[in-house]
Amino acid sequence: MVESTAQGGAARQSRRAAIVDLGSNSVRMVVYEGVARNPVPIFNEKATLRLGAGLEATGLLSEEGIERALEVLSRYQAIGQAMGVKPFDVLATAAVRDARNGAEFVRAAQLRMPEARFRVLNGEEEADYSATGVLCALPDADGVVADIGGGSLELIRVRDSAYFDAGTTPLGVIRLRERSDDDVEAASKIARKTLADVAWLEDAKGKPLYLVGGAFRALARLHMARTDYPLNMVHLFRLNRQEAVEMAEWVVGASRKQMEKVGNVPRKRMIDAPFAAQVLLALLDRTEAPEVIFSAEGLREGWYMREVAARVADEEPMQALVQEMEGRLGRNPSFAEPLYMWLTSVFLERLGWKKDSFLALQFRLACMVSDVGSYDHPQYRAEQTYRRILYCHGVGFSHESRAFLALVLAGRYDIDRDSSVLEPSRRLLSKDYYEAAIQLGQAFRLVYVLSAGTETLLEGTHLTIKDEDQLVLSLHGGRLRSGGNAVSRQLNRLAESLGLEADLQ
Incomplete structure (x- = not known):
């Protein structure tokens, strides 16, 4: 049963949960209030760190990114303490798990956030949370979830309110840009070769793609602004195959100046947009998806549904x-x-x-x-x-x-x-x-x-x-x-x- 105001404001405030999503490109803290089928965020803050910049070449987290991350995490510790959150979890993804200095960084971060629980997710766990987040919004989803980050691209088959074949690929936008030496055509070849090796995608051909992650959302926002779409809301924005291909091809061919003129996307995202577009084009070819559906619900919402609101997960x-x-x-x-x-x-x-x-x-x-x-x-x-x-x-x-x-x-x-x-x-x-x-x-x-x-x-x-x-x-x-x-x-x-x-x- 959904928690209502009949229980009073104090009841809603009696349960506040927080997650810090520590990714390759950015870190975000979200505080949820109460326990409801639709997550209710009351605090949401992101900082762009590019923690995974240079990882492909050095095998190490960026020193500048580490310094900035520790400052931001100290702030998040203070916020969580002041808001009385519990649970208070930090989930680290591809960059931290792949870097040789990832464990050292986590130890330093734990000193800054002594009240938080730290977890470095493996690729399958990251994919599991992303799939749960999509199913939070779309219980009837039947297709492939693609969650793109800075360091990796998670792929998950969803069907009948469940998920299968979860796995990870090294197609995050930062890593792909570095592997291709900033060459978008080379990035296309890398993406297509990588996806060709994901055998189970063959069984999901002809099903929709559910796109998660900031780089994919940037593509949607550019398209919305360019086409004067009447609702500036990425979540559950849909495009048919032809529209999605046109959108991605425009981004690949557009100059930075053209994208800035369109607007609706932070400038820091524009450098990654062509690489996200090449991954999307490769996914569309590999899966023959008839449509794409963008989801703003991913890893964080998956964590919320599994760790906080599992008892209401079956509600429509x-x-x-x-x-x-x-x-x-x-x-x-x-x-x-x-x-x-x-x-x-x-x-x-x-x-x-x-x-x-x-x-x-x-x-x-x-x-x-x-x-x-x-x-x-x-x-x-x-x-x-x-x-x-x-x-x-x-x-x-x-x-x-x-x-x-x-x-x-x-x-x-x-x-x-x-x-x-x-x-x-x-x-x-x-x-x-x-x-x-x-x-x-x-x-x-x-x-x-x-x-x-x-x-x-x-x-x-x-x-x-x-x-x-x-x-x-x-x-x-x-x-x-x-x-x-x-x-x-x-x-x-x-x-x-x-x-x-x-x-x-």
């Missing part, structure tokens, strides 16, 4: 999130099921939404989160609720789902359909899905005017489509008649949006 992430939101921001969480049942005969049965898996799921989720704007200022309620849903932190929401649910809730609060605020939904949704969201939002508006969000006032009423051209609302008893004008007005608006005639009985 989207339903867990909307339940938590409605419980925290709505007036009556128990109203979701009566609302769902009251509208089922029209939307799922007569309008055929149950035949469309996307609409059927969004219908259920929308009912669960239908009242989250109830405490917002009425003048800004529609826009605020739209943005809250569109930009919420939740690991399971696809971009299309965000756009749909946000539009439903904006309609429920009577937003102007021509508002520029709705532009992301216009661009992310098909025309049919856009109209469906408008219709469901109008239906919610009718229900809340009719019932004030209470099961009691909804009892004994019925909404149905009769003779294919009439939307009939039946009110039994006299207690709702006094609100007839307001109810009639909303019924007429819903009927008009559905192309039907309204009949209030």
Whole structure:
């Protein structure tokens, strides 16, 4: 069960867990609050160290990187202590495990962080955590997870909420750049030769690629900015094969100046971007993947699900999130099921939404989160609720789902359909899905005017489509008649949006 605010703020603060992800290129500390199916980060800080720079040639961690790392880890120790985190884990990856001075560095780091538990992950463990992170967001993922770092590329086969064939390759962007002497064409040959030796990839041909890691995220951010994508959110950003190839080939051929002009990526990432693009092109050829799905959930979230939130791992992430939101921001969480049942005969049965898996799921989720704007200022309620849903932190929401649910809730609060605020939904949704969201939002508006969000006032009423051209609302008893004008007005608006005639009985 998802932890709710009914338990009070103290309950949420009673459990804070922190992970420090010590990679070849950067170090990041994330503090999570509470135990929920959707990780709730309350502190997130990254420092670029390039600890693995020069490792290919020297076999040693960078001296400059070590000095900087120890300074940053001292700061993270102070933060963890002040925030009262437990567990407090440091996970070191490819650079530290491969360097001859890796063990010496860990001993020095432990002196700076005496309250933290240090682990140097082997390649399979690193891959395991990355796969768990992807499955945290996408329990139904079926394909290949590719997690790129500075020193290595982890590859994992995922299917049926489980993972197989986890392993590591020396295709991290820093290492690949050094092995190829900064030659992107040479890097392409190295990547393709390395992937050709991963035999099990043959069995995953034709399945999607799930891309994890900062260098892959940089590719996505460049593409979003270059194409003016309406949602600057990498997590669950999707591209078909053709789009992914075009994106990667543009990065390979672009100059540093061209990438800087596009923007949306830290300059320190731009030097690695062409090498990440060559790895992606090699992966696309090796796996024949029909699409790529970017995931911001990787090693850190995998650690969270296994070490902190294992007891809620089986919950469906989207339903867990909307339940938590409605419980925290709505007036009556128990109203979701009566609302769902009251509208089922029209939307799922007569309008055929149950035949469309996307609409059927969004219908259920929308009912669960239908009242989250109830405490917002009425003048800004529609826009605020739209943005809250569109930009919420939740690991399971696809971009299309965000756009749909946000539009439903904006309609429920009577937003102007021509508002520029709705532009992301216009661009992310098909025309049919856009109209469906408008219709469901109008239906919610009718229900809340009719019932004030209470099961009691909804009892004994019925909404149905009769003779294919009439939307009939039946009110039994006299207690709702006094609100007839307001109810009639909303019924007429819903009927008009559905192309039907309204009949209030």
